[in-house]
Amino acid sequence: MEVTVSSxxxxxxxxxxxxWAWKVVNWVWLRLKQLEKWLREQGFKGNPYKLLFGGTKEMIPMMKEARSKPIDPYSDDIVPQFLPFHHHCVNLHGKDYFQWLGPTPRLTITDPKLIKDLTMKLFKSQG
Structure with missing residues (x-):
């Protein structure tokens, strides 16, 4: 068996x-699916990760539809008009959820105790 320069x-x-291909697959898919699994283990609900775009493809039509409707001047509920995707996710997953903006997860937390715990841990880790 002869070993040549070309071989x-x-x-x-x-x-x-x-x-290189393994690094790209890990960066674009595996790492993000692992992060999604970790968020679910922490008790958060959310939309599953979709390759590269996340929930952006769902978000844009909802925003266009909400902006095409006139604002009801007699209603106090402005969230469906100005944040339709957020309103949709709260109705679907509850007040504490995650959503994907491209390959970046966005975590929404409304529980004041959990927010306090997270900020205290953040400040402790920084100094």
Whole structure:
């Protein structure tokens, strides 16, 4: 069996490509699905991660539809008009939930005790 320069170059190129491909798959999919699993284990509900766009594709039509309707001047409930996706997620998942803005999770927490605990832990970790 003869080892040639071209076979060595091909092997190095293949290993480099496979390493790069694994890093991209990990960055675009595996790491985010693991983060989603961790958020669910913490007790948060939310939409599943969708490749690259997250919930953005659902959010934009909801915003366009809400903006096309006139504002009711006699209603105190302005959230469906100005934050339709947030309103939809609260109705679907509860007041503490996560949503995906592209590959970034956005965590919404409304429980004051949980917010206090998180900020106290954040300040302790910083100094």
């Amino acid at each position: 060595i170059v091909t092997s190095i190129a293949s290993v480099t490509f496979l390493t």
